[in-house]
Amino acid sequence: DAMVIQNPRYQVTQFGKPVTLSCSQTLNHNVMYWYQQKSSQAPKLLFHYYDKDFNNEADTPDNFQSRRPNTSFCFLDIRSPGLGDAAMYLCATSRDLSSGDKNIQYFGAGTRLSVL
Amino acid sequence: AQSVTQLDSQVPVFEEAPVELRCNYSSSVSVYLFWYVQYPNQGLQLLLKYLSGSTLVESINGFEAEFNKSQTSFHLRKPSVHISDTAEYFCAVMKGGSEKLVFGKGTKLTVNP
Secondary structure, X not given: OOOEEEEOOEEEEOOOXXXXXXXXXXXXXXXXXXXXXXXXXXXXXXXXXXXXXXXXOOOOOOOEEEEOOOOOEEEEEEOOOOHHHOEEEEEEEEXXXXXXXXXXXXXXXXXEEEEO | OOOEEOOOOEEEEEOOOOEEEOOXXXXXXXXXXXXXEEOOOOOEEEEEEEOOOOOEXXXXXXXXXEEEXXXXXXXXXXXXXXXXXXXXXXXXXXXXXXXXXXXXXXXXXXXXX
16 A cells, blocks of 8 residues: 555646645655656755754755645645756655654655646 | 765666676765665665664565675675566665765666566
């Protein structure tokens, strides 16, 4: 059974049209992450939530925002998608650092975003 | 800042041949090391991890990796690959006390019949 679920799997949007990607988890993990992965590149961390605390990476563009209304759900909002934002977006979760499994991250299947 | 180097971007091998995918990381006082596998159009799946203890770690599908502190390496090996092992493999490091993973650029393993 999927434990980190991303919807939709494929998303097509128009240049400049806001888009929201969603992630839900059944693991009750404290930490949720959003990564961007462009073709043939490593996943790049955009930001993460430690419970309700939002942690933005220094080089994440302002165009990318996130919301975490509760433990189970986290959203990635792209306010004005550009052609360069076409990528796979991966959501991941982990327990906090005090847990025995040392913060292993569990990934969803990803959402592939196309920008026309 | 932590960095991870995967020197081989692509590794083609024949079925049943051995394979080694190389991974080196920048030195830190304490690190946790991971290998993730990504099949086409899928997310990342944890293959194996080194947190502490034995430096040789194994996965359920025959892969193994050895943590070598002096060489700052965590190479992934399998003595005999299957066509189903065709995927992209990412090495990742987490600095002790951090919740962030730093990934290498990945190695595409292609197993040919």
